[in-house]
Amino acid sequence: MAPRSATPVPMILTVSDLAVAQGGMAILEGLSFDLAPGAALVLRGPNGIGKTTLLRTVAGLLPPRAGRIALPAEGTAYAGHADGLKAVLSVAENLRFWARIYGTADIAPALSAMDLQAHADRPAQTLSAGQKRRLGLARLLVSGRRLWLLDEPTVSLDAASVGLFAGAVRAHLARGGAALMATHVDLGLDEAELLDLLAFRARPPAAGQGGGFDGAFDGPFDGAFT
Amino acid sequence: MLALLLRDLRLATRAGGGFGLSLAFFLIVTVLVPFGVGPQSERLAAIAPGILWVGALLACLLSLDRIFALDREDGSLDLLATAPVPLEGVVAVKAVAHWLTTGLPLTLAAPVLGILLSLPAGGYVWLALSLALGTPALSFIGAFGAAVTVGLKRGGLLLSLLVLPLYIPTLIFGAEAARRGTEGLSPATPLLMLAGITLGALALLPFAGAAAIRAGLR
Amino acid sequence: MSIWEYANPKKFMETSSWALPWVTGLAVVTLLTGLVWGFFFTPDDYRQGSTVKIIYIHVPAAMMAINCWAMMLVTSLIWLVRRHHVSVLAAKAAAPVGMTMTLIALFTGAIWGQPMWGTWWAWDPRLTSFLILFLFYLGYLALWEAVDDPDSAADLTSVLCLVGSVFALLSRYAVLFWNQGLHQGASLSLDSKEHVSDVFAYPLWTSMAGFVLLFLTLVLLRTRTEIRARRLRALEARERMA
Numbered sequence: 138m139a140p141r142s143a144t145p146v147p148m149i150l151t152v153s154d155l156a157v158a159q160g161g162m163a164i165l166e167g168l169s170f171d172l173a174p175g176a177a178l179v180l181r182g183p184n185g186i187g188k189t190t191l192l193r194t195v196a197g198l199l200p201p202r203a204g205r206i207a208l209p210a211e212g213t214a215y216a217g218h219a220d221g222l223k224a225v226l227s228v229a230e231n232l233r234f235w236a237r238i239y240g241t242a243d244i245a246p247a248l249s250a251m252d253l254q255a256h257a258d259r260p261a262q263t264l265s266a267g268q269k270r271r272l273g274l275a276r277l278l279v280s281g282r283r284l285w286l287l288d289e290p291t292v293s294l295d296a297a298s299v300g301l302f303a304g305a306v307r308a309h310l311a312r313g314g315a316a317l318m319a320t321h322v323d324l325g326l327d328e329a330e331l332l333d334l335l336a337f338r339a340r341p342p343a344a345g346q347g348g349g350f351d352g353a354f355d356g357p358f359d360g361a362f363t
Numbered sequence: 364m365l366a367l368l369l370r371d372l373r374l375a376t377r378a379g380g381g382f383g384l385s386l387a388f389f390l391i392v393t394v395l396v397p398f399g400v401g402p403q404s405e406r407l408a409a410i411a412p413g414i415l416w417v418g419a420l421l422a423c424l425l426s427l428d429r430i431f432a433l434d435r436e437d438g439s440l441d442l443l444a445t446a447p448v449p450l451e452g453v454v455a456v457k458a459v460a461h462w463l464t465t466g467l468p469l470t471l472a473a474p475v476l477g478i479l480l481s482l483p484a485g486g487y488v489w490l491a492l493s494l495a496l497g498t499p500a501l502s503f504i505g506a507f508g509a510a511v512t513v514g515l516k517r518g519g520l521l522l523s524l525l526v527l528p529l530y531i532p533t534l535i536f537g538a539e540a541a542r543r544g545t546e547g548l549s550p551a552t553p554l555l556m557l558a559g560i561t562l563g564a565l566a567l568l569p570f571a572g573a574a575a576i577r578a579g580l581r
Numbered sequence: 582m583s584i585w586e587y588a589n590p591k592k593f594m595e596t597s598s599w600a601l602p603w604v605t606g607l608a609v610v611t612l613l614t615g616l617v618w619g620f621f622f623t624p625d626d627y628r629q630g631s632t633v634k635i636i637y638i639h640v641p642a643a644m645m646a647i648n649c650w651a652m653m654l655v656t657s658l659i660w661l662v663r664r665h666h667v668s669v670l671a672a673k674a675a676a677p678v679g680m681t682m683t684l685i686a687l688f689t690g691a692i693w694g695q696p697m698w699g700t701w702w703a704w705d706p707r708l709t710s711f712l713i714l715f716l717f718y719l720g721y722l723a724l725w726e727a728v729d730d731p732d733s734a735a736d737l738t739s740v741l742c743l744v745g746s747v748f749a750l751l752s753r754y755a756v757l758f759w760n761q762g763l764h765q766g767a768s769l770s771l772d773s774k775e776h777v778s779d780v781f782a783y784p785l786w787t788s789m790a791g792f793v794l795l796f797l798t799l800v801l802l803r804t805r806t807e808i809r810a811r812r813l814r815a816l817e818a819r820e821r822m823a
Binding site for chain 2: 193196197198199200211212213214215217218219220221222223224225226230234235237238239240276
């Protein structure tokens with residue numbers, strides 16, 4: 138967890154006392170961290186702990202169960218398990234679409250950063266899994282957002298591509314960006330800090346303490362049945 | 364927004380995009396009707412406006428589940444929901460793209476298929492006009508239904524169950540306008556009602572659809 | 582003391598467990614009174630004979646079919662605006678009851694229509710509207726079944742109920758425009774007694790009250806079941822986490 142600093146540098150992401158829920162049950166609670174420009178935070182924890190749920194909550198796809206998330210005004214760039222590629226469009230067409238959605242113009246630097254220039258005119262369906270993943274990550278580069286939210290970004294990447302991706306993240310951080318990612322691979326980012334989510338696992342509510350039905354109600358719910 | 368519209372049009376017209384499938388379905392339904400009711404041209408002429416409207420509606424229904432299901436599968440919908448575009452706009456643009464690739468071709472094809480059903484000469488204009496006014500409502504209602512059922516198991520079947528009752532007013536006014544026009548009566552009232560439904564659907568359903576997508580992504 | 586207190590499931594369960602026996606008893610008494618009075622102590626209609634007596638089921642069922650959807654609309658809106666779970670669960674609980682009422686109205690109408698109009702079914706605006714209403718109930722219930730996450734299901738069905746209400750109303754007018762029908766006008770209205778004489782009206786009012794109470798009983802009972810089912814789900818989830 139990044140230490141709270143008193144410096145006047147405005148944080149890119151501030152999460153305070155966040156609880157995230159899945160299927161109506163809180164799974165992580167009491168999360169507080171922030172990301173300064175240039176900072177990266179790697180989420181760790183066993184499968185099912187809630188890394189994806191946390192990232193989707195920060196991205197705004199899920200409502201937080203409790204707590205606050207302060208995001209940059211322009212929003213975030215989220216990369217989930219699926220790359221959002223259209224098989225019949227070419228690499229350049231796919232990327233140009235996202236560039237226009239995010240209101241940025243140039244896709245050439247992103248293509249070269251992910252070593253995809255040679256494939257620019259190939260339909261995305263002919264790419265290998267790793268190449269597709271690289272194209273999905275190139276979308277982050279054209280998003281122009283300062284905060285990247287990455288869910289297992291290195292899945293199906295080979296060692297060279299992982300290095301390529303680590304370089305892109307490092308360059309993003311050097312430009313004053315920030316990244317929150319869930320990954321098991323060591324990206325070799327010295328500046329990245331680790332956050333083990335195991336410590337924030339939500340405790341099941343004790344009997345008589347209300348619990349799962351919803352926090353929307355005051356008082357114990359169990360009483361209604363006894 | 365324009366980028367999204369262009370992408371959806373491009374996807375629909377590329378190979379495997381399903382463009383033309385609705386048209387082919389419309390043609391086959393129209394061809395099947397005389398086999399069912401008999402080839403007498405008076406009988407066909409009497410039911411032609413209604414059959415063409417029902418056929419266009421079913422052909423429209425056929426392609427609805429593609430509006431959001433494909434984007435949901437490949438993750439684009441998640442990314443669009445986090446992108447700096449309003450989800451209401453995404454729903455509206457996708458409905459427009461659906462209309463351009465389905466409703467508009469159906470409208471243009473309907474008069475041609477009218478020949479097969481011995482549609483009386485006076486009916487062609489009114490048939491095309493009623494379809495042109497009504498099919499946008501079909502696309503927007505359908506986009507709402509697709510938004511509600513996106514990501515559900517057996518979503519396609521459920522989609523038909525939800526959308527078809529919503530199509531009833533559009534079908535009634537559309538077919539009535541075409542029928543009255545064909546019989547030489549004034550189709551003004553049903554046409555105005557049809558235009559009203561379309562405008563109402565255009566104005567309100569993107570908001571309902573966006574709310575449904577947000578709930579569905581959770 | 583605000584009405585929103587009953588949005589607390591605990592409070593709702595307490596109050597409803599106290600009220601349910603009374604409402605049930607009242608429903609049985611009122612319904613039996615209305616039906617027995619209507620069936621055995623009213624004269625036969627001079628034109629329709631004893632067939633007319635089906636009115637004591639047909640009209641109240643038709644009324645509840647529509648009122649049930651109106652109730653679902655209100656409770657769905659309360660869910661969307663104030664996120665009270667009991668509210669949306671009440672809508673879910675009411676839907677099968679409303680659907681059954683619609684079916685009863687359609688079937689009794691067919692049984693009544695056969696001797697009167699000489700046909701089981703006609704595409705009369707009222708009959709058609711009820712058939713359409715039945716389709717809306719069907720879609721609403723199917724959507725509840727199809728969504729796994731209860732909160733998403735609540736949101737989706739509430740939005741569908743809202744949009745469906747608008748289109749159901751539109752369908753009503755579209756159908757009127759499309760076909761003027763056989764069906765008689767409303768049998769009862771508050772300001773005129775011209776349709777039905779008092780000797781028929783009083784037992785009819787009584788069975789309508791009986792149907793309202795029956796509806797209330799069933800919805801209370803079913804809402805309690807739905808709340809318990811949600812509670813069970815939550816307890817199971819807690820078990821898994823522990």
